[in-house]
Amino acid sequence: MIETSGLTKTFGDVQAVAGVDITVEPGEIVGFLGPNGAGKTTTMRMLTTLLAPTSGAATVAGHDLLAEPREVRRRIGYVSQGGAVPPAAPLRGELELQGMLYGLSRERSAARTREVLALLELTGLEERVGAALSGGQRRRFDIAFALLHEPVLLFLDEPTTGLDPQSRAHLWEHVRALRAERGMTVFLTTHYLDEADALCDRLLIIDHGRIVAEGTPAGLKSGGRTLDQVFLDITGRSLREEVPA
């Protein structure tokens, strides 16, 4: 579903991503972990066509990232760290517009809007504006925007940062359901080791722009270590301290 080779990104003198090789199989939930500034978001923005790589190649959802970015965009959903919900516009209209920008007809977009609202338990909130929603509800609307065109691959950048524990657990259930019921592949970044542990089939750990470890949560924890210790051993840094307030 994702296959990259030697992906790099340089901003001026700073090499944010220093050669990343990733393989993600269809139907996997893969967690992408790393301290702040390790290159997580930069990598994700390259894989979602928002940022042109400095060098390297990638195939995403069956299409070449550089040659066919629009074909990639047709097949992927992307939920950015900052969210996508406008504060002052009623959300049903925004969802229907988004669906039409994905190429759906007006009728199809309206129907898909109702479906994703039901799927994410947001029905009844669609006439509200963003400012009138809780953090957890807003986050589910962010995801709703990314599901309208039934993507085969979903990118989630820090999906639960800033949410209370109950909303986080709720969101995990939704992500699991997307894979279980739709066979969706999910690629997510997270700061939370418990999230990586509970949700992901496989983890990739990135530091200084390179993949420094990969494996299943259980495999990485072998020898009775916690993921925190694994992370500290590999990167020399604790992930815990990096969690933004």
Added chain:
Amino acid sequence: MLRDTWVLFRHNVRVTLAQKVGIAFGALQPLLFLVLFGPIFTSIGTWETLVPGLIIQLGLMSTGLAGFGVVFERASGVLERMRVTPASRLALLLGRVLTNAVTLIIQMALLLAVAYALGLRAPLAGVLAGVALVLVLGVSLAALSYAVALTLPQELFAPVTSTAVVPLVLLSGAFLPMSMAPGWLDALSHLSPFRYPLEALRDLFHGAYATGTVALGVAVTAVFAAVSLAVGTRVFNRQNA
């Protein structure tokens, strides 16, 4: 691309038209000049000289500050959310710019209606030609405004553009013709691209169509439009905008 432009345009127009107060408020400053300054001006000049100036002022303020909307869209993640759809980036720009043109048409109609009530007697053909010229200018300015909004840090957009608009309006000769200005100011005003369409507008409002001034105004507007739309598209296309 045309279809995506249309989809976004229709959505944005609907949202914009719901904010009637906002549209009227955008036209308030030129309207105040018309009502509270016009009667003084017309004791020495004509409505046909003043109203084109106020239309240029309206165009600069209405579309020059259009980037404000995209500042919020960028901050709330709406713009990026649209940038991961297959819709072309040019459509994302044009859908917005054309919405600003609709707002400007409504505001110009309001200004012209009040001006006619006060005594403007410009020929219809001249007014329509003038409106068309100002629309091209407005669309270009809006595209440029978006480019500025996506380039400047978010908190700087409002102070920078609202300050920049003032000398641009004054140097175009919007309130009093530059023929009344001292030599140095007249020379300086030739640097403002808005002086030329404004003078063309004054000719058109006086019923003079085939003049060198009109030709120059059209030519400068065309060059300005080409440059602004190129810059706007380039910035909207930029991968990390």
